[in-house]
Amino acid sequence: MIIRTSMSKINIKNIKPNGKFKSGKFVPTNPEKYIGDIHDIIYRSSWEGRFCQYCDQNPNILKWASEAVQIEYWNPIDKKTHTYHPDYYIKVKKADGSTEDWILEIKPSAQYKLEKKPTISGNLTEKKVRSYNQAMEIWIVNRAKFDAATRFAKHNGYRFGAVDENFIFR
Numbered sequence: 001m002i003i004r005t006s007m008s009k010i011n012i013k014n015i016k017p018n019g020k021f022k023s024g025k026f027v028p029t030n031p032e033k034y035i036g037d038i039h040d041i042i043y044r045s046s047w048e049g050r051f052c053q054y055c056d057q058n059p060n061i062l063k064w065a066s067e068a069v070q071i072e073y074w075n076p077i078d079k080k081t082h083t084y085h086p087d088y089y090i091k092v093k094k095a096d097g098s099t100e101d102w103i104l105e106i107k108p109s110a111q112y113k114l115e116k117k118p119t120i121s122g123n124l125t126e127k128k129v130r131s132y133n134q135a136m137e138i139w140i141v142n143r144a145k146f147d148a149a150t151r152f153a154k155h156n157g158y159r160f161g162a163v164d165e166n167f168i169f170r
Contacts, residue, residue, distance in 0.1 A: 022045060022046040022049065023042070023045065023048075024049070025039075025040070025041060025042060025043075026041040026042070026043050026052040026056075026066075029056055029057070030056050033056065033061065033063055033064060034065065035064065035068060042066060042067070045106065047163075048087060050168050051104075051106055051163060060094075061091070062092065063090070064088060064089065066088055067085045067087065067088075068088075069103055070083050070084070071083070071085075071086065071145075071149050073145050073148035074144060074148075076141075077137055077140060084148060086105050086149055086160075087105050088103070088104040088106070089101070089102070089103055089104075090102045100159060102158060102161060103153050103161075105162045105163070106162075106164075107142065107162050107164060109162075109166065110135075111138055111139060111142050146160070146162070
């Protein structure tokens with residue numbers, strides 16, 4: 001079952017070359033756990049690649065999918081509605097035997113945590129101001145996406161969360 005919040009059939013499963021991040025196709029060793037085409041599992045960073053391995057190998061992850069959910073959100077920067085595709089959907093078996101559905105995003109903590117809002121330190125330079133402005137725009141857009149995803153998850157009986165470097169590299 002692929003989860004969709006809109007009727008559009010946008011193919012987002014293309015690997016876009018990006019010199020900054022390692023991307024590719026993931027080949028699962030437990031293909032029965034994956035929801036969707038096992039030949040089209042994309043990871044867009046080394047962190048996402050590690051998370052694919054985690055989902056594939058962890059016996060408490062019963063089902064998982066990559067970019068299976070579409071959520072509309074309002075971008076306060078450009079004042080337009082966009083579609084957000086969270087990185088993963090997982091069905092987790094809890095310690096008591098019940099299950100829980102999660103929608104997850106893989107992000108550095110500095111890009112989403114409210115208390116980690118970007119700051120400028122040291123001497124104020126044009127480069128630092130541009131870098132700060134760019135970081136703030138990313139943070140603001142991510143907050144809008146995550147707020148929409150949290151509402152969507154709550155409405156559908158799921159949970160929403162972000163997986164950051166503290167989980168990926170532990």
